[in-house]
Amino acid sequence: MTDIEHIDPERGDFPVAFTWGTSTSSYQIEGARHEDGRVDSIWDTFSARPGRIRDGSSGAVACDHYHRWPEDLDIARSLGTNAYRFSIAWPRIFGDGGTPNGRGLDFYDRLVDGMLERGLQPWPTLYHWDLPQALQDRGGWMARETVHLFADYADAVTRRLGDRVAQWITHNEPWCTAMHGHMDGMHAPGIRDVASALQASHHVLLSHGLAVPVIRANVPGARVGAALSLHPVRPASASREDAAAAHRHDGLRNRWFLDPLFGKGYPRDVLEALRDAAPRIEAGDFDAIAAQTDFTGLNYYFPETIAAAPGEGPLHARVVHREGVERTAFGWEVAPDGMAQLLRRIHAEYGPRAIYVTENGSCYDDAMENGQVHDAQRTSYLARHLAALRDTIAQGVPVAGYFAWSLLDNFEWAEGYTRRFGLTHVDFATQRRILKDSGKWYRAFLHGSAAVSNPPQP
Numbered sequence: 001m002t003d004i005e006h007i008d009p010e011r012g013d014f015p016v017a018f019t020w021g022t023s024t025s026s027y028q029i030e031g032a033r034h035e036d037g038r039v040d041s042i043w044d045t046f047s048a049r050p051g052r053i054r055d056g057s058s059g060a061v062a063c064d065h066y067h068r069w070p071e072d073l074d075i076a077r078s079l080g081t082n083a084y085r086f087s088i089a090w091p092r093i094f095g096d097g098g099t100p101n102g103r104g105l106d107f108y109d110r111l112v113d114g115m116l117e118r119g120l121q122p123w124p125t126l127y128h129w130d131l132p133q134a135l136q137d138r139g140g141w142m143a144r145e146t147v148h149l150f151a152d153y154a155d156a157v158t159r160r161l162g163d164r165v166a167q168w169i170t171h172n173e174p175w176c177t178a179m180h181g182h183m184d185g186m187h188a189p190g191i192r193d194v195a196s197a198l199q200a201s202h203h204v205l206l207s208h209g210l211a212v213p214v215i216r217a218n219v220p221g222a223r224v225g226a227a228l229s230l231h232p233v234r235p236a237s238a239s240r241e242d243a244a245a246a247h248r249h250d251g252l253r254n255r256w257f258l259d260p261l262f263g264k265g266y267p268r269d270v271l272e273a274l275r276d277a278a279p280r281i282e283a284g285d286f287d288a289i290a291a292q293t294d295f296t297g298l299n300y301y302f303p304e305t306i307a308a309a310p311g312e313g314p315l316h317a318r319v320v321h322r323e324g325v326e327r328t329a330f331g332w333e334v335a336p337d338g339m340a341q342l343l344r345r346i347h348a349e350y351g352p353r354a355i356y357v358t359e360n361g362s363c364y365d366d367a368m369e370n371g372q373v374h375d376a377q378r379t380s381y382l383a384r385h386l387a388a389l390r391d392t393i394a395q396g397v398p399v400a401g402y403f404a405w406s407l408l409d410n411f412e413w414a415e416g417y418t419r420r421f422g423l424t425h426v427d428f429a430t431q432r433r434i435l436k437d438s439g440k441w442y443r444a445f446l447h448g449s450a451a452v453s454n455p456p457q458p
Contacts, residue, residue, distance in 0.1 A: 008383065008387070009383060009386040009387045009389075009390045009445070010445070010448065011445055011446055011447075011448050012448065013390045014389075014390060014393065015393070015400075017400075018400065018401060018402070019082060019083045019121070019356065019400060019401025019402070019403075020080070020081045020082055020083065020401065020402060020446055021076075021081045021082070021083035021084055021085050021120075021121075021123065021401065021402070021403040021404070022076055022079070022081060022084065022085070022403055022404050022405075022406060022407035022423065023085040023086075023358060023359050023403040023404070023405045023406055023407070024065070024072075024084075024085070024086050024087070024406055024407050024408060024410070025086070025087040025125070025128035025129075025172065025410075026086070026087045026088060026089035026092075026128060026130055027041060027043050027059045027062070027089065027128070027129065027130040027411065028059060028062060028063075028128075028406075028410035028411045028412070028413075029062050029063040029065040029072075029408055029410045029411070030059075030062060030063075030065045030066045030089060031059065031060060031061040031062040031063065031064045031065065031066050031067075032064070032066035032067065033059075033060040033061075035066065036092070036101075036103035036104060036106075036107065037092070037101040037103045037104055038089065038091050038092045038101075038104060039091045039095040039132055039133070039134065040091065040132070040133040040134075041089070041090070041091045041130035041131060041132060041133060041188075042129075042130065042131045042132075042133055042136045042140070042181075042188035042189045043058075043059060043129065043130055043188045043413075044058065044059075044060070044133065045133050045136070045188065045189070046187070046188035046189060046190055047059065047060075047188075049190070052190065052414065053414055053415075053416045054414060054415050054416045054418050055415075055416035055417055055418050056416070057411065057416040057417050058411070059411040061428075062410060062411045063408050063409075063410055063411075063426050063428075063431065064431050065408075066107065068431065069110075069111055069114060070114060071433065072407065072408065072433070073111075073114050073115060073118050073120065074118070075407065075424055075433060075435065075439075076118070076120055076407055077118040077119065077120060078435075078443065079423070079439065079442055079443045079446060080443055080446030080447050081120065081446060082119065082120065082121060083120060083121040083122075083123055083167075083401065083403070084115050084120040084121070084122060084123065084407075085123040085124075085125065085169070085358060085403045086111070086122070086123070086124060086125070087124065087125040087126070087127070087128035087130075087172065088108055088124050088125070088126055088157055089104070089130055090126075090127065090130060090131060090132055090153055091130060091131075091132045091133075092104030092105075092107065092108075093105060093153060093156060093157060094132060094149070094152075094153055094156070095132050095134045096132065096134035096135060096138070097149055097152065100156040105156070105157070105160045108124075108157070108160070108161060109160065109161070112124075112161055112164055112165060113164070116164060121167065122161075122164070122165045122167070123167045123169065123403070124157075124161070124165060124167075124168060124169065125169040125170075125171070125172045125227065126150075126153065126154055126157065126168065126169065126170050126171070126211065127150070127170065127171045127172065127177075127204075127207075128172040129172070129173075129176065129177055129181070129187065129188070129413075131146075131188075131189075135149060136189050140189055140200070141177065141178070141181075141182070141199075141200035141203050141204055142182070142196055142199050142200050142203070143203070144203060146203060146207070147203050147206050147207040147210060148210070150207035150210070150211060151207065151210040151211050151214050154170070154211040154214050154215060155214050155218065158214065158215050158218040158219050158222075159218050162215075162218045162219035162220075162222070165219070166219060166221050166222055166223055167223050168215050168219070168222060168223070168224045168225075169224075169225060169226060169227050169297055169358065170207070170208040170211050170212065170215075170224065170225070170226050171204055171207075171208050171226050171227070172227045172299070172358075173227060173228065173229040173299055174201060174204045174205060174208075174226070174228065174257055175201075175228070175229050175253065175256075175257060176229060177200065177201075177204050178197045178198070178200040178201035178204060179197050179201070179252075181197075181200065182196040182197035182200045183196070183197035186414050187413060187414060194274065194277040194314045195276075195277035195278075195279075197277075198274065198277050198278060198279045199279040199280065201256065201257070201279070202279035202280075202281060202285070203279075205257065205260055205261065205289045206285055206288055206289055208226050208261075208289065208291075209285075209287075209288035209289040209290065209291045210288055212224050212291035212292075212293065213291060222294075223294040223295065224293055224294055225293045225294055225295040225296055225297055225352075225356070226261065226293070226296070226297060227297030227298070227299055227358040227359065228257055228258065228296065228297060228298060228299065229299045229301075229359075230253070230254050230257075230258075230298055230299070230300065230342050230346075231253055231254065231300075231301075231302065231303055231304045231338075231342075232303040232304070232335070232338040232341045232342055233246050233249055233250040233253060233254065233303070233304050233306055234246060234303065234304075234305055234306070235305070235306060235307070236305050236306060236307035236320050237307070239308070241308035242306065242307050242308050244308065245306050245307060245308040245309065245315070245316065245317035245318075246306040246317070247269070248269065248270070248273060248315040248316070248317055249304070249306045249315055249317045249319075251267045251269055251270040251273075251315075252270055252274075252314075252315060253304070255267045255270070256270055258346070258349075258350055260286060260289045260290065261289060261290060261293070261296075262290065262350045262351075262352075263286075263290035265286050273314070273315060274314055274315075277314065293352070293353075294353055294354065295352060295353060295354040295355060295356055295400065296346060296350070296352040296354075296355050296356075297355075297356050297357075297358035298339075298342060298343065298346065298355060298356070298357050298358060299357075299358055299359035299360070299405075300338070300339040300342060300357060300359070300360050301332055301359075301360070301361070301362075302332035302333045302334070302335060302338065303333055303335050303338040303341075304319050305319065305320050305321075305322050306318065306319060306320070307320045328362045328363050328364060328377075328381070329363050329364045329365045329419070330362075330363040330419060332362075332363075334362070334381060334384075336384045336385045336387065336388035337388060339357070339360065339385055339388055339389065339392075340388045340389070340391065340392045343355060343357075343389075343392045343397045343399060344392065344395070344397055347396075347397045347398065352398075353398070354398050354399075354400040355397065355398060355399045355400065356399070356400055356401040356402070356403070357389065357399065357401070357402045357403065358403050359403060359405040359406075360385055360402065360403075360404060360405060361378075361381075361382075361404055361405030361406060361421045362377070362378050362381040362382075362421065363412075363419045363420060363421050364377050364378050364420070365420075366420050366425060366436065368425070368434075371434065372434070372436075372437070373425045373434060373436040373437060374436075374437050375436045375437050375438045376437065378423075378436070378437075378438040379437055379438040379441045382404065382438055382441065382442060383441065383445075386402070386445070389402060404423060404442060405421055406421045406422050406423070407422065407423060407424060408422045408423075408424050408426050408433070409421065409422035409424065409425055409426040409428075410422065410426070422436070422439075423435065423436055423438050423439030423442055424436065424439055
């Protein structure tokens with residue numbers, strides 16, 4: 001591990017207009033499952049199935065952010081951030097189409113006004129995986145109808161909030177929506193079928209493309225993009241077989257989403273490998289998907305090492321576990337250089353107008369000691385990734401902002417409440433919030449006085 005004392009980042013190392021924030025998502029923090037007209041999402045249904053969530057929990061209450069949002073925004077403001085990324089719950093706005101739910105829109109009205117009052121630029125994400133269950137019952141993302149209903153949803157939300165909100169993210173991590181939701185079944189709706197996953201991915205990308213002009217029509221000066229979960233991919237060995245497997249894996253993990261968004265269509269090698277499962281594509285779809293965006297969002301957590309695995313999975317490739325590397329409690333490899341590699345690649349191969357790191361964070365087994373959380377590993381993780389980001393910007397990569405994941409400990413999807421990523425500790429029994437040492441470091445960094453000493457060794 002690099003000695004953090006020699007690479008400490010300072011806020012002054014970054015552009016003056018740089019966007020600094022934290023990220024959250026609706027189902028993970030809001031709770032209030034059936035309040036003010038909210039209907040069930042696919043995650044409410046999925047969480048109720050035995051064995052789907054590690055601790056048998058759900059997001060029915062989560063961080064109770066629906067009622068405690070002023071306190072949470074106060075925490076974000078106290079850090080010194082100038083932006084706040086959140087997501088809007090589709091099930092609060094629509095069930096199965098029809099008339100938008102005014103009480104749901106009213107909540108986001110209050111939330112946005114609360115951000116602006118605190119000097120936080122709102123960065124809403126329209127879809128962070130909580131599809132209304134009623135739409136899943138009609139085919140979900142495998143149905144083309146959902147594409148158009150998403151555009152209607154985007155229209156309703158941006159008409160209400162567009163007079164105060166200029167930055168819009170259409171989708172968070174389409175890979176997870178499609179692949180975890182429809183190929184390996186780890187996430188809602190829990191389907192395990194390659195063809196379903198590819199069709200869902202196409203419809204998610206198409207819905208993004210159709211939503212972009214809707215947002216622009218409703219929001220003067222709108223800036224629009226999508227947040228992608230991308231991973232550096234490397235072969236497990238120098239063998240030709242592992243190199244080919246890594247290329248195939250990169251095709252579905254990264255290029256399957258980047259290429260069509262930038263007008264290149266789907267990667268030909270992936271289509272050839274998965275020809276029997278290829279999605280149904282209609283005339284004009286690729287033009288719509290490639291709608292001009294203003295930025296690309298990168299959610300970065302870890303790299304992947306790939307070995308050839310004949311007969312295993314649709315790509316005959318396997319993610320392998322490298323020995324002797326630093327890892328988080330989730331088992332994810334800690335590699336700040338991987339983020340830098342991705343940022344350089346996106347800039348060189350796709351040339352977006354701007355890039356934002358829309359998520360970056362780490363999970364550790366936090367321990368409360370005398371009312372405090374001394375999470376030195378998370379603090380070191382954060383500092384080293386910001387140092388890598390500083391160096392990447394100095395190399396000419398147009399990164400315009402960074403959002404730490406996450407402001408709060410929350411419902412961590414299939415892991416329930418067993419994994420904590422927050423800069424703020426949440427006692428889910430009492431809903432008490434306590435800023436961790438990592439959050440204090442981020443605050444000190446943003447106020448120009450951060451320092452890290454004696455970082456933990458891997």
